[in-house]
Amino acid sequence: MDAIVEEIRRAYATVGITLDAPAAYGTYYRLLCAGCGRMVGNVGDHLLPGMAAELVAEQFELYASGLLGCPCGHQSQTTRQLDTPRWLAARQRFDA
């Protein structure tokens, strides 16, 4: 599972989310805002290979518009730095 956990860690790092230490009994991990440390969700370590990166990439617009991510706005700002035109389009589309 180490390789999958590493994949998950790398995928979430791109949008400003940190993978915490394993929670209860090691199968699940809390997702923390890399900006302020607040818990923003959780994830398990039995995703299929490649799935974490795919899921996070598909959620780009949701992070950009603030529909996903921390209320502090860190993920939105991170996605803005990644791709400003796409960030702007997402903000307009979701009326953020």
Add this chain to the structure above:
Amino acid sequence: MADGSGLSGEMRVIEDAERRGRGGRWPFWRPAYAHGDPLPKLTCQVSRPAYRFDEGEPLPDEYKELLIKMLRHEGERAGNKSFLGLMATCLDIAEALFPTAEAKLLKAEYLAEELKHAIMFHRIAVGLQHDFALRDVPYAHYAFHLPRETWADDAYFHFFVDLNGAFHARDWRESSYIPLAKMSATVERDELGHSEMGYHFLHEIVSDRRGRELARRLLLKWYPAALDMFGRSDSRNAPKFIQWGLKSVGNAEIRQAYKTYVDRKLVALGFEPPDERANRRFL
């Protein structure tokens, strides 16, 4: 020790506690069953022997192997650390992402009911094979591991994943393993209620335009996982499960019944069900 009600003393205490917890929206299964059986009947279409096995009776090797395999997948056992870990994630979500105080309380009722199942399945495990009772079996299917980053993710998790449990429990009504058949109605009812809880949350989420957009996007993540949960349509083990009376129908049949059910509910929410082949991993 069983009494005249058919319940053991400890389960009577739990039933009593549950009864006192009823009120308001909980339990969600109540309105769902008020107009009859909400789930489709799963009828075996092949000729097979009418096996019946009770706790303590010698079981054929293959039968026991398949039964334990099925219960390993099911996972809700008090002695399964990974199940307790999954419940802990639900607590974390309830604490960190809850939208209202009512939602938080409903989630607490959900957890209590799942822990009741853990006791029920623990009893089955002990009656089947002592060392199985304390075996840690991480949930193998990716649907149990998908990230949950909003209350909408969590609502889909309950709507889809608990409903999968309800469909399997529906099938166990006819199980050749008597202890499983006996508890199937309770588990089915409760799991259907948990699915309805998720659906209730989805209803609230889609009432707002941004919430609707969020739910529409997240549906693309959860729908294929939900259909994948039933396994491959050409599973080599499915005919064995059916022959031994542990299941009534194959993976494709139960998936289709489930899909018909969830599609109708999604349409009622105002969503078009996604393409059933898109992003699927186990066809």
